[in-house]
Amino acid sequence: MNFASDNCSGVHPLVMDALVQANTGHAASYGDDAIMDRVSARFREVFEAPDAEVFLVATGSAANAVSLATLVEPWHAIYCHQHSHIQADECGAPEFYTSGARLVGINSDDGKITPGQLENAVKATPKGDVHTYQRGAVSLTNTTEAGTVYSCEELAAITAVARANTLPVHLDGARFANAVAHLGCSPAQASWKSGVDVLSFGGTKNGLMGVEAVVLFNPKKAWELQLRRKRGGHLFSKHRFLSAQMDAYLGDDLWLKTARAANLRAQQLSAGLNKIAGVKVTQSVQANIVFMQATRAQHRQAQAAGAKYSMAPYDTPMQGDADEILHARMVCSWSTTEQDVADMVAAFGG
Amino acid sequence: MNFASDNCSGVHPLVMDALVQANTGHAASYGDDAIMDRVSARFREVFEAPDAEVFLVATGSAANAVSLATLVEPWHAIYCHQHSHIQADECGAPEFYTSGARLVGINSDDGKITPGQLENAVKATPKGDVHTYQRGAVSLTNTTEAGTVYSCEELAAITAVARANTLPVHLDGARFANAVAHLGCSPAQASWKSGVDVLSFGGTKNGLMGVEAVVLFNPKKAWELQLRRKRGGHLFSKHRFLSAQMDAYLGDDLWLKTARAANLRAQQLSAGLNKIAGVKVTQSVQANIVFMQATRAQHRQAQAAGAKYSMAPYDTPMQGDADEILHARMVCSWSTTEQDVADMVAAFGG
Amino acid sequence: MNFASDNCSGVHPLVMDALVQANTGHAASYGDDAIMDRVSARFREVFEAPDAEVFLVATGSAANAVSLATLVEPWHAIYCHQHSHIQADECGAPEFYTSGARLVGINSDDGKITPGQLENAVKATPKGDVHTYQRGAVSLTNTTEAGTVYSCEELAAITAVARANTLPVHLDGARFANAVAHLGCSPAQASWKSGVDVLSFGGTKNGLMGVEAVVLFNPKKAWELQLRRKRGGHLFSKHRFLSAQMDAYLGDDLWLKTARAANLRAQQLSAGLNKIAGVKVTQSVQANIVFMQATRAQHRQAQAAGAKYSMAPYDTPMQGDADEILHARMVCSWSTTEQDVADMVAAFGG
Amino acid sequence: MNFASDNCSGVHPLVMDALVQANTGHAASYGDDAIMDRVSARFREVFEAPDAEVFLVATGSAANAVSLATLVEPWHAIYCHQHSHIQADECGAPEFYTSGARLVGINSDDGKITPGQLENAVKATPKGDVHTYQRGAVSLTNTTEAGTVYSCEELAAITAVARANTLPVHLDGARFANAVAHLGCSPAQASWKSGVDVLSFGGTKNGLMGVEAVVLFNPKKAWELQLRRKRGGHLFSKHRFLSAQMDAYLGDDLWLKTARAANLRAQQLSAGLNKIAGVKVTQSVQANIVFMQATRAQHRQAQAAGAKYSMAPYDTPMQGDADEILHARMVCSWSTTEQDVADMVAAFGG
DSSP: OBOSOGGGSOOOHHHHHHHHHHOSSOOOSTTOSHHHHHHHHHHHHHTTOTTOEEEEESSHHHHHHHHHHHHOOTTEEEEEETTOHHHHSSTTHHHHHTTSOEEEEEOOSSSOOOHHHHHHHHHTSOTTOTTSOEEEEEEEESSOTTSOOOOHHHHHHHHHHHHHTTOOEEEEETTHHHHHHHHOOOTTTTTGGGTOSEEEEOOGGGTOSSOEEEEESSGGGHHHHHHHHHHTTOOOTTTHHHHHHHHHHHGGGHHHHHHHHHHHHHHHHHHHHHTSTTOEEOSOOOSSEEEEEEEHHHHHHHHHTTOBOEESSTTOOSSSOTTOEEEEEEEOOTTOOHHHHHHHHHHTTO | OBOSOGGGSOOOHHHHHHHHHHOSSOOOOTTOSHHHHHHHHHHHHHTTOTTOEEEEESSHHHHHHHHHHHHOOTTEEEEEETTOHHHHSSTTHHHHHTTSOEEEEEOOSSSOOOHHHHHHHHHTSOTTOTTSOEEEEEEEESSOTTSOOOOHHHHHHHHHHHHHTTOOEEEEETTHHHHHHHHOOOTTTTTGGGTOSEEEEOOGGGTOSSOEEEEESSGGGHHHHHHHHHHTTOOOTTTHHHHHHHHHHHGGGHHHHHHHHHHHHHHHHHHHHHTSTTOEEOSOOOSSEEEEEEEHHHHHHHHHTTOBOEESSTTOOSSSOTTOEEEEEEEOOTTOOHHHHHHHHHHTTO | OBOSOGGGSOOOHHHHHHHHHHOSSOOOOTTOSHHHHHHHHHHHHHTTOTTOEEEEESOHHHHHHHHHHHHOOTTEEEEEETTOHHHHSSTTHHHHHTTSOEEEEEOOSSSOOOHHHHHHHHHTSOTTOTTSOEEEEEEEESSOTTSOOOOHHHHHHHHHHHHHTTOOEEEEETTHHHHHHHHOOOTTTTTGGGTOSEEEEOOGGGTOSSOEEEEESSGGGHHHHHHHHHHTTOOOTTTHHHHHHHHHHHGGGHHHHHHHHHHHHHHHHHHHHHTSTTOEEOSOOOSSEEEEEEEHHHHHHHHHTTOBOEESSTTOOSSSOTTOEEEEEEEOOTTOOHHHHHHHHHHTTO | OBOSOGGGSOOOHHHHHHHHHHOSSOOOOTTOSHHHHHHHHHHHHHTTOTTOEEEEESOHHHHHHHHHHHHOOTTEEEEEETTOHHHHSSTTHHHHHTTSOEEEEEOOSSSOOOHHHHHHHHHTSOTTOTTSOEEEEEEEESSOTTSOOOOHHHHHHHHHHHHHTTOOEEEEETTHHHHHHHHOOOTTTTTGGGTOSEEEEOOGGGTOSSOEEEEESSGGGHHHHHHHHHHTTOOOTTTHHHHHHHHHHHGGGHHHHHHHHHHHHHHHHHHHHHTSTTOEEOSOOOSSEEEEEEEHHHHHHHHHTTOBOEESSTTOOSSSOTTOEEEEEEEOOTTOOHHHHHHHHHHTTO
């Protein structure tokens, strides 16, 4: 009954098999392995982007930071959501990799930025004023931190604002798979066809051991990205073991299957929780994350029953008024079972 | 017959087993997994260092760069060998992580720095002169890039110079296992008892998929190191899979067994090559690397037979005078077989 | 009738005299000039701080950035006002010099942060969470960007919050003289006795050609500050000409005299403007800055008469509804005359 | 009798007059002053470069660091002389401003790099190898640190190597005036016509109080340079006082007159010293610097007589063998008089 994070789940069996398979004989190191050629080809096919260049790293922060550093200069503002991972959860990795660019946080309850909000934020950055940060880039997240999913139309509308201001667009897709699974659109539609220039394509949360891909739809900065990856210490010597994971993940659409499974469990969890008196799901559940509220008494009971999930804020005290409404976040993963969901619902008295 | 690099070898079966074993159920992420507790305890035991703090990353460049950044300020000089990995092979990762510290390269044929050379280099950095780089830290490598191994006495002598100048000492131990296997001393003796403050303890080249440990013998900077690791994008979410590798590696001294195996193969290769007319091993073979020379004709013949290894310099032309003496580097790994060695020797006409 | 900025004013005659005086013969360079010894001694006397260390630079951004960089690490948050110069007007100099620290802006109408606001901002930075920025330092501004002045009690109250959280305090005193002139307290009271650790002591806006002093009340980081100043390219070779300006400025309390003069003119301007129908001074005038509003018609008339000052926002259009209320900022300097004030008031119809 | 450095000299009277002149009324700040327009125009005329963009800073380190940062990326190597100011005397300002580029020092006795040396250094940087620094830019110095002057032919030959490798060329011209005065060529010939892309045009050592110009012969990076200047804290608010100095300096070729004067004194000093038994001038004297040797006894006698100059190395002990030959550096400035030279020669027994 562990819904603490999709980061706490394991590696999909097919991915583990691929690792074992890849472990035969010698292979060229540092990305020159043959599996990587296959991975690049598969990415171009899946994304209908024959010119795209793809590079693998092992963490989402690395994918985001290296991507952003190729898009902006140190004196640039990066427009993003106030609760985005790059702003709130990476200890300043973007600032480090960009040599001091500034993240401009935009707030909302549902994790999404609107075109109007972006427009205002951009306008609030004076143009051509040497005394302030300059307009740099836009970074969106899909699936958002609030568990919601931008539709392709929403993405296109917001990237249109970026385009109108000649700002490149990065998409943090740590849970891109869950978004695409929800949208039912093509990966291309959910990325470059909706205005995304660089995609952090997540794998770790969705069944890999630790691989994320940076996808450059415009290959112009491919060499710079490789240098930044190397300089950041993110170029793996035994790279074939990153390639093998991604190869299994893309093969036979495993990435979408695992994402669909996680999304389905979130729907089931949401439905089950919503039936319980005193419990309420507070965000629209579109991907694999459920934001909910319950009384302190219910949370106590669930945790006593062994339920693992995150209070929001994380340091919410379990001592106190039993009837007080407390908020929490629950994340399903590719490995969450129907039984896990049933147990969780039962733990809350459902 | 692949002697191109120990980076081209695979993952030891026991390590792969450990990964499969670790892949059950959920685990706390970002280093809070239970396996990591065991790894830390095991490090303290192996190194007889009850206060040591240990942190895992996935690449040697990350281990080195993050370590050095905790030791120096941006205006510090880091004394190292001219051919050290940090100076020659990391695209400036140390400069990036330290925000611009300067590597002061010291040269020698055998990959080692002498106490006198270090003394001179330190003296050449004026003390208390605001116009120049300040004396910062010393970074040594054992096994060296030349395949030689500092004895513990040599280490102690050179770190004494560092100590006398109050400079902390980093040891790049990407092939630390091969050094200890050669020396037959205790890990403690090869590190902190010989004056090392921070150790990059390598695993990847010696049978892991991709894990290196930063060992802080003085735990004072443990929190800073964790922040730098995170900020560099090197804190793994599914950290248990790093822990599991290192757990298997340290368990039952696998790390020394694989290193001894690689070293033995290098001895065999060296012996075999040295018997061939026109072929000569040019560096003392103490670990798992063999530097050798042969005529161009011999190199051509070996490569035609499928032998893989590195010419030095790497772009040495294969066209040209058949009798010209050309240099090369051959690296044995934990997986190199006696047959591989025999094939290699045969390929050169032995 | 130029009230655009105190930056647009010239150099006080006594300062120019001092420059001419200093221009005799040779002098030791890079801060070793004899005048600097006198300046340091005078600072210690004026601030009743015998251990203070003082260093000169030529711009306020340099003073702020170098100061902050000695106080924080790259992963630290710096709490400051949303409209503070370091946050809004230095194109990221603090981020550059700190290698990527993050400025956390706190908002208010009067340019001041309250202890409660600081407390909340600090609490919003989780303690000991490796995923986010860490609590770093507090940077206050006195005179504030809104032209208001923190009382010593207000300063003490807010720095007490910093102290309780073991955060060092920087004071941007680009207009410190105007604040002290207004408060009538001792310089010590307005700085270290009220909890300030490092002061950017402004001179340029108040009659110098271009000199600001960094005053370290705790001399522990004096050497680091010198290295950061040098590395930033801010150590002057012909340093005596910085020293000479500061020497004249501190001598016979010139700095307070010029500040008092500027403050007085602001009072006169404020009084004059407030008497005009349709014109209103919108911020409490405590130093040398007047924030005011008037109709567009009045602004047009004043500007036609040659009045120079800043519209707020700076790109407010002069075309449009004649009756619309428009905001502006007017700054008095040491050189503003009573006639200038009278002309300005007259220009607005007073 | 102060020959310690041209940094120890004062401000030329005409420059001081210009400062006094500029100190009337108000002026637009941050480089928008009218004098700056004149300065830019004059630069374009003097350098026969109608498209050149010119920016003023106050120190040579700032000019160099900001210039280099616009030319290279953090992973770039900058080829320069081992004793160049950027490599030896700026405490890593270039590394700071470039976010960690690497200076590759080339050595020689006369302060000059040869085309062959540059060619070798460039070739030693592997092309397109992600593991190492990439080929970035060339930085030359004229007048060199050894007091020698590259001829325009020499400059053209070495910049041709840069051009052939598509590397931009920076010229540190802290003593550019002395070089041009010696060469008798046009400023254009000594810069862009000989392959220089960006020039640090020195003023401080040659009669200014503290102003250097960055001259971009290709204006493409003008905006970036302005942002880097601002972000470094080097954009002056009362900028007119930088402009005024440079205006006086360029007007009526003051810069060449002062440089010629200094060069002449160096010739006289050299001639005078060379006549003294036991004294020898050791470098060709082409600009305003004299490298010489004398016995310890002679140095002691000169210093006892009040002679000020720099021993090389600077910490050469004055105690010891009276007959030992000791080296020293003597620098003439615009203000050095014939009497100063005569006194210096006399002090050495001439």
